[in-house]
Amino acid sequence: xxxxxxIKSTTEMPLGKKTLLNITYTQNILSExxxxxxxxxxxxxxxxxxxxxxxxxxxxxxxxxxxxxxMIAKTxxxxxxxxxxxxxxxxxxxxxxxxxxxxxxxxxEKGLALLKELDxxxxxxxxxxxxxxxxxxxxxxxxxxxxxxx
Numbered sequence: 404x405x406x407x408x409x410i411k412s413t414t415e416m417p418l419g420k421k422t423l424l425n426i427t428y429t430q431n432i433l434s435e436x437x438x439x440x441x442x443x444x445x446x447x448x449x450x451x452x453x454x455x456x457x458x459x460x461x462x463x464x465x466x467x468x469x470x471x472x473x474m475i476a477k478t479x480x481x482x483x484x485x486x487x488x489x490x491x492x493x494x495x496x497x498x499x500x501x502x503x504x505x506x507x508x509x510x511x512e513k514g515l516a517l518l519k520e521l522d523x524x525x526x527x528x529x530x531x532x533x534x535x536x537x538x539x540x541x542x543x544x545x546x547x548x549x550x551x552x553x
Contacts (some may be wrong), residue, residue, distance in 0.1 A: 422551075433532065440528055444517065449479045450488055451521070457494060457510035458518055466499065470505030493517060 406412075406425045416424070437448055446454075449534045455523060456473045457465060485508055488494040493514035499505035510518075 453484050454514050464509045466505045
């Protein structure tokens with residue numbers, strides 16, 4: 404569907420504006436769909452992102468700075484996200500033995516089990532959108548988006 408049809412615009416818009424609207428509109432569709440996937444698990448996309456970051460640590464704790472650096476949404480309140488994951492027993496927070504001013508965050512077995520259950524669903528979600536394009540088109544889209552961000 405063309406962006407003009409989606410937003411019911413009857414006037415021609417500048418190409419830069421059309422491009423930005425297309426990206427924003429697409430991002431909103433992807434976000435809504437991903438939110439629906441996570442809803443039954445009482446998990447936000449940002450909380451999911453923290454769990455994936457911690458799983459990537461392979462059992463090694465991460466501090467808040469490491470988590471924040473790797474977050475997709477850099478504006479997220481990492482402390483609040485970790486607090487919510489703590490309440491769900493998906494992570495453990497302990498004082499860092501090397502630097503008592505830092506907190507070490509580690510994913511729990513329950514957190515790992517949740518991700519293991521979600522992995523095939525998330526992969527199917529990602530593949531459902533990727534299926535609309537050929538492999539070379541996906542590479543081109545990735546290259547163009549990276550170039551667009553500057």
